[in-house]
Amino acid sequence: MATVRRYFDLILFLVSLLLLGAGAIGWWSGAGRWEAVCWTVSTVLGVVVSVSWVVISLRKHQLGVDLIAVLALLGALAVGEPFAGAMITVMLASGRLLEASAARRAQRDLSLLVERAPRTARRVGPGGVVEIPVDEVRRGDHLVVGPGEVVPVDGHLLEAAVLDESSLTGESRPVDRIAGETVRSGSVNAGPPIGLIATSEAASSTYAQIVRLVEQANADSAPFVRTADRFAVYFVPFTLALAGGAWLVTGDAVRAVAVLVVATPCPLLLAAPIAIMSGLSRSARLGVIIKGGEALERLAAGRVLILDKTGTVTRGEPEVSEVVTDGVEVDPDDLLRWAARLDQVSPHVMAASIVKAARTRGLALDLPVAVAEKSGYGIQGTVDGHLLRLGKASWILDREEPDWMQTARRRAASTSSLTVFVSVDGRPGGVILLEDPIRPDARRMIQSLRSAGVTRTVLLTGDRADIAQSVGALVGVDFVRADCDPAAKVQQVVAEAANGPTIMVGDGVNDAPALATAAVGVALAAGGATASSETADVVITGNRIDLLADAIMIAQRSKAIALQSVTVGMGLSLVAMVVAALGYLPPAVGALAQEGIDVLAIMVALRAVTPGRSHTLTLPPQDLALTQRLFDEHASVLPVVEQIRVVADSLATNPESLVATRKLLQRLESELLPHEHAEEHDLYPMMDELMSGPNATAALSRTHAEIDVQVARLHRLLDEIIGDAPTLADVTELRGLLYGLYAILKLHNAQEEEGLFSLLPDEQKHDPNSVATVAP
Template identity: 80%
Template sequence: MRTLRNHFDLLLFLVSLILLGAGAVGWSFGVHRWESLCWVAATVLGMVVSVAWVVGSLRERKLGVDLIAVLALVGALAVDEPFAGAMITVMLASGRLLEARAASRAQRDLSVLVERAPRTARRVDPDGILEVPVDEVRRGDHLLVGPGEVVPVDGHLTATAVLDESSLTGESRPIDRIAGDTVRSGSVNAGSPIHLVATSEAASSTYAQIVRLVEQARAGSAPFVRTADRIAIFFVPFTLALAGAVWLLTGSAVRVVAVLVVATPCPLLLAAPIAVMSGLSRSARVGVVIKGGDALERLAKGRVLILDKTGTVTKGEPEVIEVVTGDSAWNSEELLRWAAGLDQVSPHVMAASIVKAAHRRGVALQMPESVTEEPGYGIEGRVDGHLIRLGKAAWILTDGTPDWMGGARRRAALNSWLTVFVSVDGLPGGVILLEDPIRPDARRMIESLRSAGITRTVLLTGDRSDIAQSVGTLVGVDFVQADCDPAGKVRQVEAEATNGSTIMVGDGVNDAPALAAAGIGVALAAGGATASSETADVVITGNRIDSLAEAILIAQRSRTIALQSVVVGMGLSLVAMVVAAMGYLPPAAGALAQEGIDVLAIVVALRALTPGHRHTVTLPPTDAALTERLFAEHAAVLPVVEQIRVVADSIDTDSASLARARDLLQRIESELLPHEHAEEHDLYPRMDELMSGPHATAALSRTHAEIDVQAARLHRLLGEISGDVAGAADVTELRGLLYGLYAIMRLHNAQEEEGLFSLLRRNGRIAPTGVAKTAP
């Protein structure tokens, strides 16, 4: 339907322009019958389509400005001014065409959701396993779901299972379920084949509800309302009143027609769409695709920002943060090399993270041999002559879990981290800790959005409350709602609508209903096309969330310029109407004057193509290269920071503990401090110039001074300990000093990544992120 309308608008414009031109050719050669025939035909054509537009507006109970065009066209024929009528038809056709192009938006469709929805299920019958259409599944049926398959209907498990519920909750971690637990349709079997008993039919299952939520939210979306229609409420009655007054006072039909001709609101139909189109073009340049003028207008009005946690505030994929070795015989570098070597052949999402961590540390990997994998439990194989096992603790360890492994597990549970246990030749080797880290630029992104007009920020997540609250505090949102499923997200979006026009940002299938329910839906599509990008009104094509602030500013500026162009055009039209009413502007001249007004309004509208205010700091090439080099050094010394904690945890009075502490001091003085000094002397002065003035990095400089002081104290304390044995008091002092230095370094690094090194991402520079912070 939309394609047919676009073709019709283009055809109307071409035909009206040809008729106008053909009449002009007849006029120039003195062929007045041909001239009149062409211009009258153009006028009649304009009358027909204008009447159709008016009828359509009346059916929607709206009084459109097209009514003025109908009266002007009829009047032009009545007073024998066909040229004016032909000009009006061309103006209307061109305005309609531009408006259709500007307001055209990508159709929301459910293709991704529909394609992913299971169409068959494997039912376990007395005669065996039978594959049936999913619509034939009934409550109480016993079903079999193979590895990697989507659960077709809701049910409860008859045995343990490992499920990927990211399409429902947005959380990337696999979930362990025990017999009797409820499993929802749309989950993916991430382990061995599972058996379940259906508790719903396909039409009432969780996944089907997601599809319906999207459809309902789409149905409730307000249609695009043209600027012209809003102004018409006042402009149409005023024009008719003025034309009526001219008729009563002068009795001149020519003056009445002249008033109607110059009142034809082409600035409304031309200038505003051009400003909108310019805004769409500008936003695309910053990596944000806005699907049409309606979406741009709603984005400009957005005041409440609602963020899904995973993939928007966090990176959306786990990263290795530490390799805990405890009292095992192998160091973390060896364990990471062996684990990554084995994981090269595993499709698991955490395997990819471990391999990536090893590559970023420059670790050379060997291909494993004799690899076997137990879905949902782990993987084993031979690497570098050792039998390596990775996976759950109960699977890799047969003689119980050592205390140090239990401590690592408790730390992981406290911080909502993922754990991968490692055994070497049947002995406990280590624990690899992974997390979905907060984006370094998340807090700055929130601040940029506030300065762009956002008055309230809300964080939604399927994670538990304590973890969600800590993330919300770190990024600086106003409100956090945890334990959200798709329906809960929709309810929260609807509730936030009372606080202002809502903007929902998400990146997963589970976010699609909330995106459709919000005033404006924004999808992050860096990870690939999903149902969220299909449903959303705005799609961020890159991985820079802060570009949304730029897009909001562009939308606001485009909307302002569109209104300015309308005001300028309509203001001049009002002046021309008064002049025409006084008899100084005949219809033909009025049509030409209206064209001049149109050109001026378009020039005003084209200002939307020029750059406006930007939030981002642009790094000159030399400064970008310096920042990139120091960020690479920053990533390289992160293992030294993690080693501080490892040494603090294991410090004791024995000679081995003191040796580790002295080795750590040597690395701090030879690797860590030179890097911090280079930042202080080379990077910070340039950042002060580029950012907010001479004190922009003052707090970071103060932290550098504190790091120097703590390192000097550590040097003094170790120097004062004579021999290879430390006293209990020395150990207490040393442990406190190390923990304090570790806390300072973690905070300092987070501030640098958030404030300085995030400039690399906003300037499109490629920089290493998520470096594996393992302690040797």
């Protein structure tokens, strides 16, 4: 019985088509009244099922357009037009079949995630590897994941791994992860067996959260109210009035039946659901789960975008931006390696960032000894025979801060960076600066949304006003509100509703109230299950905020196609109704005409299945390796850029300043300029072709020329200095030139990261901000 219910739409369609075809054969062969019997049975079948649909609608207190189909079928029987009735039955059956198919298509892209959910895990214990139910996994368990297996819970990798994260991010390429990195449940091991330490239980893991989102999205999609019902209040009375009028004026009941036949609103029954469900399906493939057709329509209507800063516009976790030392006693790489080795055993969030930065640079990390942690101050231990302390300045220093450390502190304060002070054998060793970098795709997303119809953008943050204004200016928002707590965010969302339908984007628990208040709440769920993702209408399961622009474009296109298909279908149906009322369209011909209208409306709606306009540029496979290589070079020369400012800061009228400046020039000419020339020769022509225009990289190319000129000026200036030490005039000239070159390079690098290198899949590159080390 369950099987019959599951395939009822298909069975109904096949039976109605068989009866229609059998009747046609009987009519063609002249076999008595065989055709009338077949067509009448089909019509009666249509009456039975359509009456049941009307009853279901009435129970929901809805006046469905199925009522017109019932009247048309009964009218066809009454006036002796069984062929028209059989055609209506086929139309209704095919409509239900297509609608069910569209629903299954949308659910298939979502439910595929559920089907892949791991049921067991392999835990390493004293007796070896034991397979256990995934619900029995506990934090700290040592797990093994074999080739092709799904990672059961979130955890830290014990060795390098190659992972397929397509179910989480939508990115089809395998991703290389290094030991110590976090791996999310739902990833598939695409390489040899790997070990990991569980950091969550199954119920709170990333994949469990996605499964809950999918189930909610499916539940919300199932009772989708058909667009037809919105028109039923007006369309049903109009149809009955037109059919009744034709009958009363002419006394011809056949005309009334003909009006009812061509009024059977299959364009309404089919077109809108097909288009809307196709939109849900396409968004799910991107890694954006939209919780139902209503949420999709509200997303398409959004005009005011409200963004939380931390974790949304920025990455949401601190990353090492600089390592500053005295440049004499301690090498920056050594300091970072020592600090990372000590921080391997610390649970502090900044410790994980320091370890990640060291692993990114390929630094070997052995375990420290004699580790002790002082709560609220820092951690100490012995590394390579040195006693290291990491933490607050008041804990690691027993003397006045040196000038270079004070400079690092001021720099951190101006950029709202976090600082970790390091002492080596009781002496100041260095300062590690960590900042929450802006996502490189944030500004491009804002620009893309403006082209999609968003008229106002707002940035909300609990950060102080000067930092908030800087971030807002860099990403290009219209308004910034700082010092916001959750209540203030809700207040701002309510206020912005006066400017249009609001879209609120956030990622944390404190964003949940604002997400619930906005017309559409969008949650970034890459970091795991939070209250925000449970509250939101739209959830981005990957770590790319620019997917929101594509999701909005998909929603707008799906809604527009739904309206187009309804307009075309119902417009032609209304014309056919008038023609039928005038007596020029008998029921049998009208049934055929209506079938043609249905096919046309469905063809219009099916355009939603095909890809539409997208703001995203995708690197061709043949260009990916080149872009990756130049990005790696780009990251490797960032320390050279930071060295420019340090040398400029420390310039003085002494021989050491001249030596440091000449060493810097040597690095600029041997490391920086060859990289810039390689970009100019290899990368920019490829990007011009990809971006469809020779001027796409013209501004960046002009900056390359300026960098060449400034380095050549520095070379000439150093050649002109007489003696072993620069004069005060020389120092002034050198410092101005170096600061200018530094500013040009910082802006140029930011533009490249935002415009060119952001096209690389985020999972395939290391953040260049995490590898800069600086010594004066």
